[in-house]
Amino acid sequence: MRWWAAVEILDDILTAGSRSADEVEVYLIEGRSVSAELKRSVVSRSIESRHFSLSIRIITGGRIGTSSTSNPADWRRCLEAAVASGKLATPQVWNGLPGPQSLGGPDLSWDPAVDPGAAAVQGMLEGMVEGAGRHPVQVTSGSATMSTGTVTIANSHGIGYSRNQSLVSASLETIRVNSTGYEFETSCSCDFDPASIGDRAGFLAASSVNGKDIPTGTYDVILSPLAAAQLISAVLVPALSGRNVHAGRSKLAGSLGMQVADGAISVYDDPLLPRGLGSTRWDAEGTPTRKIPFIRDGILGEFAYDLKTAYRHGAESTGSALRSGSGGLPAIGHHNMVIVGPETALMDEPAVYIQDVVGAHTANPLSGDFSVELTNPFNVRDGSYETPIRKAMIAGNVFDLLFRITGLGRDRRTIGSLILPSIRLKDQHIIGV
Amino acid sequence: MPGVRYYDIRHVQGQSTHIDIDNGVCESAASSFFDHAVIRALSRNGWGIITIDNFQELQEGEIATLVDRAASISAICGEDISLSPPLRGSVDVPPLEEDPRDVSLGEKTAILLDLERSARIPGIMNTRVNYIERFENVGFRDSTGYENRYEICRSGFGVMAVAARNGTLQMGYERRHTIRGLNIRHQQDLAREAAERALSLLDARPARGGTMRAVLDPELAGVFAHEAVGHASEADLVQEGNSVLAGKIGERIGNPVVTIVDDPSLPEFGFEPFDAEGSATGRTEIIRKGVLAGFLHSRETLAAVGNGRAGHARAMAGEPPLVRMSNTFIEAGESTRDEILAECGNGILLKGSRGGQVDPGRGVFQFNAEYGYLIEDGECTTMVRDVSLSGEILRTLFSIRLCGNEVRMHQGYCGKGGQSVPVSDGAPYTLLDDAVVGGSGDS
Numbered sequence: 001m002r003w004w005a006a007v008e009i010l011d012d013i014l015t016a017g018s019r020s021a022d023e024v025e026v027y028l029i030e031g032r033s034v035s036a037e038l039k040r041s042v043v044s045r046s047i048e049s050r051h052f053s054l055s056i057r058i059i060t061g062g063r064i065g066t067s068s069t070s071n072p073a074d075w076r077r078c079l080e081a082a083v084a085s086g087k088l089a090t091p092q093v094w095n096g097l098p099g100p101q102s103l104g105g106p107d108l109s110w111d112p113a114v115d116p117g118a119a120a121v122q123g124m125l126e127g128m129v130e131g132a133g134r135h136p137v138q139v140t141s142g143s144a145t146m147s148t149g150t151v152t153i154a155n156s157h158g159i160g161y162s163r164n165q166s167l168v169s170a171s172l173e174t175i176r177v178n179s180t181g182y183e184f185e186t187s188c189s190c191d192f193d194p195a196s197i198g199d200r201a202g203f204l205a206a207s208s209v210n211g212k213d214i215p216t217g218t219y220d221v222i223l224s225p226l227a228a229a230q231l232i233s234a235v236l237v238p239a240l241s242g243r244n245v246h247a248g249r250s251k252l253a254g255s256l257g258m259q260v261a262d263g264a265i266s267v268y269d270d271p272l273l274p275r276g277l278g279s280t281r282w283d284a285e286g287t288p289t290r291k292i293p294f295i296r297d298g299i300l301g302e303f304a305y306d307l308k309t310a311y312r313h314g315a316e317s318t319g320s321a322l323r324s325g326s327g328g329l330p331a332i333g334h335h336n337m338v339i340v341g342p343e344t345a346l347m348d349e350p351a352v353y354i355q356d357v358v359g360a361h362t363a364n365p366l367s368g369d370f371s372v373e374l375t376n377p378f379n380v381r382d383g384s385y386e387t388p389i390r391k392a393m394i395a396g397n398v399f400d401l402l403f404r405i406t407g408l409g410r411d412r413r414t415i416g417s418l419i420l421p422s423i424r425l426k427d428q429h430i431i432g433v
Numbered sequence: 434m435p436g437v438r439y440y441d442i443r444h445v446q447g448q449s450t451h452i453d454i455d456n457g458v459c460e461s462a463a464s465s466f467f468d469h470a471v472i473r474a475l476s477r478n479g480w481g482i483i484t485i486d487n488f489q490e491l492q493e494g495e496i497a498t499l500v501d502r503a504a505s506i507s508a509i510c511g512e513d514i515s516l517s518p519p520l521r522g523s524v525d526v527p528p529l530e531e532d533p534r535d536v537s538l539g540e541k542t543a544i545l546l547d548l549e550r551s552a553r554i555p556g557i558m559n560t561r562v563n564y565i566e567r568f569e570n571v572g573f574r575d576s577t578g579y580e581n582r583y584e585i586c587r588s589g590f591g592v593m594a595v596a597a598r599n600g601t602l603q604m605g606y607e608r609r610h611t612i613r614g615l616n617i618r619h620q621q622d623l624a625r626e627a628a629e630r631a632l633s634l635l636d637a638r639p640a641r642g643g644t645m646r647a648v649l650d651p652e653l654a655g656v657f658a659h660e661a662v663g664h665a666s667e668a669d670l671v672q673e674g675n676s677v678l679a680g681k682i683g684e685r686i687g688n689p690v691v692t693i694v695d696d697p698s699l700p701e702f703g704f705e706p707f708d709a710e711g712s713a714t715g716r717t718e719i720i721r722k723g724v725l726a727g728f729l730h731s732r733e734t735l736a737a738v739g740n741g742r743a744g745h746a747r748a749m750a751g752e753p754p755l756v757r758m759s760n761t762f763i764e765a766g767e768s769t770r771d772e773i774l775a776e777c778g779n780g781i782l783l784k785g786s787r788g789g790q791v792d793p794g795r796g797v798f799q800f801n802a803e804y805g806y807l808i809e810d811g812e813c814t815t816m817v818r819d820v821s822l823s824g825e826i827l828r829t830l831f832s833i834r835l836c837g838n839e840v841r842m843h844q845g846y847c848g849k850g851g852q853s854v855p856v857s858d859g860a861p862y863t864l865l866d867d868a869v870v871g872g873s874g875d876s
Binding site for chain 2: 034036039040042043044045046047048049050051052064065066067068069070071073074077078081082084085087088089090092118119121122138140141173175178179180216247248249251328329358359361362364366367369370371372373375391393394395429431433
């Protein structure tokens with residue numbers, strides 16, 4: 001089954017589905033990617049992938065049924081499974097799938113110049129190796145990927161949206177003695193310098209050798225964008241989901257209008273950000289997207305909703321549905337979560353700088369408590385890395401940490417679906433020796 | 434197929450079923466279908482790999498074209514790769530005690546609704562049950578004409594209960610996954626246990642961070658074996674120079690009480706009848722009585738690194754194989770649980786796991802316990818919560834003083850290189866001297 005043939009069957013699915021359900025929705029993802037991997041400094045694997053995914057959702061009397069398949073030609077079996085699934089779901093208040101709206105404009109997460117090819121990914125790998133070569137380190141592994149794809153949604157109310165997307169990513173791991181370094185970059189264009197990735201990965205490994213022990217105690221800490229993103233993703237992101245809020249699984253439930261972070265901090269989802277990795281004009285249910293001010297100047301303003309959760313609790317969808325659920329189901333997420341506040345130089349005063357953490361996913365998503373190992377920690381002062389720290393842990397609470405922010409850095413970057421700078425915190429508990 | 438020294442094709446098709454029950458509501462009960470294949474071709478330059486959906490619809494001529502295409506994209510590679518000789522054979526998949534296909538989606542949903550209800554006791558404000566069942570038909574063939582195939586079902590459930598009091602939230606969680614068929618019947622006690630633990634955790638204190646003696650329960654000690662030793666023994670990392678265990682075969686790296694094994698042929702959750710390269714699976718002793726004895730291998734890493742056996746290559750459907758753990762465990766010692774607590778004297782007992790992570794090149798790992806108890810004079814006293822442990826691979830195995838006399842396995846999923854594969858970890862109760870405990874409290 002080729003792509004254009006797959007698109008042609010959308011009408012067939014909608015027509016057939018409408019015979020056995022009140023409403024029908026089809027979501028189709030098609031893509032291809034080319035990637036290559038390094039083993040030490042040598043390219044060892046070259047990979048080319050093609051991907052199809054078709055999800056069907058039907059709604060009858062407030063009962064929602066779903067199914068998905070990797071084979072569009074198999075849509076009849078998929079539709080039957082969706083109808084069977086709907087018979088088991090608990091019925092709920094349902095006010096309909098969205099109808100069509102004018103959502104014109106260029107694709108936001110798409111660069112037509114991205115043409116996945118072996119030579120291009122090879123060039124990225126070579127660039128990273130060259131950058132790492134500026135430091136006395138060995139490259140252990142690395143990868144570069146270019147992908148393009150098309151997402152299409154159609155429903156029985158007449159929606160028929162389609163968008164192109166592109167993704168370019170590269171990462172490198174290095175080692176010197178027993179000190180490791182890791183750096184990466186992701187964009188919807190080939191607009192980053194692979195040599196800079198290699199240079200930073202090399203710097204981190206080379207500069208972390210001969211670390212000194214640090215006494216257990218309370219310190220000012222600077223979380224790099226990567227370290228901050230790891231902890232925020234594990235705890236704050238699920239707490240902003242309307243489903244978790246109404247189910248009693250969010251510590252932020254009941255806190256709308258209350259201060260939940262330092263007054264200088266704002267957190268919002270910006271789905272319309274040009275060139276954002278998650279940017280889109282419509283969400284995974286066809287709801288138009290908009291900016292969502294989760295936290296404004298420290299005050300909790302809004303939670304994220306998809307249609308199902310919104311209808312159930314008398315709210316409106318915030319356009320926050322993503323296809324991240326099991327079996328291709330829509331689930332609540334965010335598109336580009338941005339953390340902003342006044343940005344300053346963070347490293348002038350003494351602090352413990354933390355490049356990354358080991359084990360952020362083990363944080364308690366409900367209470368926010370975490371205790372994780374530090375990766376590439378340094379004592380910093382006067383604007384520079386002073387001495388590497390050999391080994392230490394940090395223990396604390398992500399919700400508490402939001403009140404202890406004393407500054408944001410000028411190094412804003414994209415980490416997955418988050419866009420954030422370094423964050424300086426006061427009074428953090430470090431477990432050393 | 435000019436330039437192709439070897440190729441293989443791994444084709445996985447099947448059906449997965451998910452059921453999600455949240456606070457008495459059946460949020461979804463749905464089945465999905467998949468069909469993925471990976472075609473690997475080895476040329477003098479290295480591996481060229483094609484991954485494709487809907488392989489079953491291809492004709493032989495199209496497959497030959499894909500092999501040629503895989504070989505041609507290897508042109509950018511620069512590694513002349515050797516493979517160890519093929520290791521043929523397979524282990525039979527254990528029969529299903531109750532075939533989930535014989536139970537309707539509706540009946541499974543009803544059983545799960547009852548299970549979820551069992552966790553709803555006073556003080557609990559949210560209960561949730563997730564069920565997953567995945568049938569995979571796996572076919573393997575290579576350029577020597579060798580073919581093999583199997584069908585396996587992995588299924589299981591997780592039950593979560595959330596307790597709340599005065600703005601404090603805590604959760605209890607239990608999961609059971611298996612390759613033996615439907616396992617959701619008669620699990621109400623387990624659901625209640627999760628709920629009771631969530632309530633108890635409301636009164637637990639955060640642990641005090643620092644260096645102390647720690648007793649790990651079998652689940653957590655299994656995660657310890659996985660994070661502290663297992664990953665660093667994966668020979669692709671060794672070959673890359675990204676493991677502190679490189680070059681240390683035959684060296685003592687732990688106390689003689691420590692033997693750590695990975696065995697994909699065991700009928701546990703990480704079971705593989707044969708691996709993702711068609712190799713027969715079997716037992717690898719990574720550490721034998723404190724001495725590093727072997728690495729986990731694919732055919733490529735065995736030829737390049739040596740020490741061990743192939744049969745440890747695993748892959749998600751549609752993804753290229755990687756060297757992975759399967760069923761990893763610390764062998765039983767001779768001590769009873771009570772003897773271990775008595776020997777600990779004063780320290781901390783850590784139970785349950787929320788997972789862990791390792792930096793194998795640096796040799797530092799972290800893993801997290803769901804809860805624990807202070808040990809005072811050999812007795813468990815105050816309950817503590819949110820406790821992590823970290824350690825250094827080359828030091829920490831010397832701190833294992835005692836291993837208990839009964840190994841228990843727990844199921845989970847392990848991530849590496851963007852792929853998640855089913856694993857089991859296990860151990861007996863284990864006593865660690867000088868454990869680095871991360872906690873923010875003063876208990």
